[in-house]
Amino acid sequence: MAASRPPPSAAALRAFATVARLGSTARAALAVNLTQSAVSKQILSLEHHLGTVLFDRSPLGLKLTEAGAIYLPYAEAALEQMERGARRLAERNAIARPIRLHMVAIAGERWLMARFPAFAEAHPGVDVQFTNYVSESETEEPDIEIAHGVPPWPGKEAHFLFGRDVALVAAPSLIERMGGFRRAADIQKMTLLQHYQMPTFWAEFTEAHDLRGAVPEHTVRYGYYSVITSAAVAGLGLALAPRCYVADELASGALVNPLGLGFTSAIGCWLTRPLDQPPRPGLDAFIAWLRAEAESFDAATRAPPPSA
Incomplete structure (x- = not known):
């Protein structure tokens, strides 16, 4: 065989x-x-x-000839090296994606965003891309998702994060303007600021406070909690919001929780990932970090226990 001849194919x-x-x-x-x-x-x-x-x-x-027996270990070694090379490239591509x-x-x-720099500093080789919208033409599915809902999600494992502790909140100026808030039924006199994806909050609140069949005087629906919170702070109405999302406003006094009213919702914020997802470098570490941070966040923003 001439030295300049290319090596045999992997298939051969x-x-x-x-x-x-x-042998056949x-x-x-x-x-x-x-x-x-x-x-x-x-x-x-x-x-x-x-x-x-x-x-x-x-x-x-x-049956192998003498020449075949001599050549076999070299052929097997070449195949093993090619497979190792392919695995290394696959690992590199997985890390790069x-x-x-x-x-x-x-x-x-x-x-998340206030806490993420700590993860990024501890894992500089893990690149995380964030999105809250995937277009109809998007072909690449997310590796993990944080969503509001109730499990199960078909084909996915789910881990609870936070958000089931829901509070009734309003601006102090609104409570004063409406003549105070003395009982749960007073909610019917006011405008409700409602997230369009959380229509069950009202039913859950009225069920928790024995107000079945009650309706608010007026309902205004929004698509984002940030807008609902701003509207509530501005005194445009009261809202039923996961306590963790309005913790800063409650702490500052921009919003109050009349009579400590709230409920534990069936809906929460969950982390989901596909069950058939192949291993990804850094993904398990990121998920473990998310769950640990969420547990601390949920505990810190939960309603205090009622005083004895």
């Missing part, structure tokens, strides 16, 4: 090694997902390339 090496192991082109064809004729052609091509016969052929099968996190905007605004 794989066919040779498989036939050597199984028919069995080898099944193992490498080729036809028997194609396996035979790969062997003949390799023998021509090397200028020597690799198998003794008989009705009982194929960012982790895509799709989330409701308020979770980023009120929780």
Whole structure:
């Protein structure tokens, strides 16, 4: 074989090694997902390339010649090296591709973005991309998602984060303007600022406070909690909002929680990931960090226990 001749193909090496192991082109064809004729052609091509016969052929099968026995470990080593190289490239590509996190905007605004620099500093090689909207033409699915809802999500595992502790909130000026807030039923005298994706909050509130069938005087619907919070602070109405999303306004006094009214919702903020998701470098570490941060956040913003 001339030194300048290119090396044999991976397909030829794989066919040779498989036939050597199984002793039959028919069995080898099944193992490498080729036809028997194609396996035979790969062997003949390799023998021509090397200028020597690799198998003794008989009705009982194929047996390595002395030349074949000499060449086999080199062929197997070459295949192993190519597979290792392919795995290394796959790992490199996986590391290079960012982790895509799709989330409701308020979770980023009120929780994640203030905390994420700590994760980024601890894991400088993990690239995370954030989005709260995926267009109809988007073809790449997010690796993980933070969403409001109630499990289960088909085909996904789900981990609770926070958001089931819902509080009734309003600006102090609104409470004063409406003559105070003395009992839960007073909610019916006011405008309700409602998130359009959380229509069950009103039913859950009235159920929790024995007000079934009650309706607010007026309802205004918004698409973002940040807008609802701003509207509530401006005195445009009262809102039912996860306490964790209005914790800053409650702490500053911009909003109050009349009579401590609220409820535990069936709806919460959950982290989901596909069940069939292949391993991704950094993803498990990011998920573990998200869950730990969410647990601390939920505990810190939960309603205090009632005083004895």
